[in-house]
Amino acid sequence: MTVDDRFQQQEFEKRMRNRPDGVRNEAVTGPVSDWATDFSHTEPEWAADPYPIQDDLRQRCPIAHTDRFGGAWLPTRYEDVAAIAYDTERFSSRSIIVSNFRPPLEAAPVGGTPPISSDPPFHHDARKLLLPMFTKSVVSRQEPATRAFCHSLLDALEGQDVIDAARDYAQHIPTRVIADMLGFPPEDGPRFREFVENALEGVNLPPEERGPRMEKLFGYLLEQIRDHVDNPRDDLTTYLVNAELYGRKLEPFHVAGTMALLLIAGIDTTWSAIGASLWHLARTPADRERLVAEPALLPSAMEEFLRAYAPVTMARLVKEDMHWHGVDMKADDWVLLSFPAANRDPAQFDRADEVVIDREVNRHAAFGLGIHRCAGSHLARMELRVALEVWLERIPVFGLDDPAAVTWATGQVRGPRTLPLRIG
Known part of the structure; x- marks a missing residue:
């Protein structure tokens, strides 16, 4: 089979329609009655400020439960989050986004977006395939263009008294990279x-709405793949199209799924981290002034922003009924791995609820824990550092224009969606 044969439109669409059915649950939204027994990370109060909720749960119910989404758990202690992240025997990664749809067992060990959706032993080989494209040396080649692009974004905004730093700056940077x-x-x-x-x-x-939206994404990816088949070039798409695993070319769904992962996870997580960092500096003049005066402090400040405002929460699926750390988990229950909650556990971090920009010891979990720790962490750090360096160089004085106008994304990646900042 040639590369082109693998990506025939008709066959690809047939595979999309004939994927094995999973378990669908009714969508459950609405006010939370008790976060310990009815939590929902999709509600606006969670998006606005989840930290007091997490702190309260850590004290009175460290592993919360909800019947929403067909049943889910929320551990809030670092030790529990880490234990699940490292336990691939009892927890599956075949779907890492909690929703009203659970993919079937047949989806393992590959999952829909390998390697993040993959279980061992497949995960190791799928991840190893990607790592050469995300080393420090490869990422460093992206830095000059990233820096130039950040400057061009601010050039276009010059003269404005108020800038939406999320919509007009942070969101564009990882998108372009x-x-x-x-x-x-x-x-x-x-x-x-x-x-x-x-x-x-x-x-x-509802699945009848969500399904077509996801098909639209994969349809776009197929267009790009076929263009790269016809016109190979030196980029990540051509690399994946030509890559081999176990002596044969990757299956089309592996290629498209990995591209979907890079496109979605690689964009939202990083723009959220950039936006949250600028939000903190806008509302904390002392930290902003210190970073402007001491730019060498930025690397440690970045790690602290990642700890304190970790954007990502991943999910696992329970493999079998079991009693785990005092709770009775059922097969196919969701488990939300809240790295933001783990990063603010006072049992793990001194002054956990404070942002200490010169923190010396900072083994945070913002990039995950265990076998699925973010393969693109070098890229994310580069983008965050360059975005902040350029902003602070060009706009050293800024603050929140209207704190009430800041909005945050709901769901498992949290970051500012609107962030109006007053300049000067």
């Missing part, structure tokens, strides 16, 4: 943001 790495048209950025919101914030949509 990932598009460049994958070899996608840079003008498709608005489509990427739509794909991100569908995947991460549309988890309560």
Whole structure:
């Protein structure tokens, strides 16, 4: 079979329609009665400020439960989050986004977006395939273009008294970087943001609505793959199309699923981290002034922003009924791995609820724990560092224009969606 044969439109669409059915649950939204027994990470109060909720749960009910989404658990202690993240025998990664749909057991060990959705032993080999593209040396080649792009964004905003730092700055940076790495048209950025919101914030949509939205994403990816088949170039898409695993080319769904992972996870997580960092500096003048005066402090400040405002919460599925750390988990229950909650556990971090920009020991979990620790952490750190360096160099004085106008994304990746900052 030639590369082109693997990506025939008709066969690809047939495979999309004939995927094995999983378990669908009714969408459950609405006010939370008790966060210990009825939590929902999709509610607006969680998006606005989840930390007091997490702190309260850690004290009175460290492993919360909800019947929403067909049943889910929320551990809030670092030790519990870490234990689940490292336990691949009892917890599956075949779906890492909690929604009203559970993919079937047949989806393992590959999952829909390998390697993050993959279980051992397949996971090891799928991840190993990606790592050469995300080393420090490879990422460093992206830095000059990233820095130039950040400057161009601020050039376009020059003279404005108020800038939406989320919409007009943070959201564009990883979108351009990932598009460049994958070899996608840079003008498709608005489509990427739509794909991100569908995947991460549309988890309560009925399957008949959510399905077509995801098919739209994979249809776009197929277009890009076929263009790379016809016109190979030196980018990540061509690398995946030509890559081999176990002596044969990757299956089309492996290629498209990995591209979907890079497009969605690589964009929203990083723009959320950039936005949250700027939000903190806008509302904390002492930290902003210190970073402007002491730019060498930025690396440690970045790690603290990642700890304190970790954007990502992953999910696992329980493999079998079991009694675990005092609770009775059922097969196919969701478990939300709240790295943000783990990062604010006072049993793990001194002054856990404070942002200490010169913190010396900071083994945070913002990039995950266990075998699924983020393969793109070098890239994310580079983008965050460059975005903050350029902003602070160009705009050293800024603050929140209207704190009430700041909005945050709901779901498992939390970051500012609107962030109006007053300049000067």
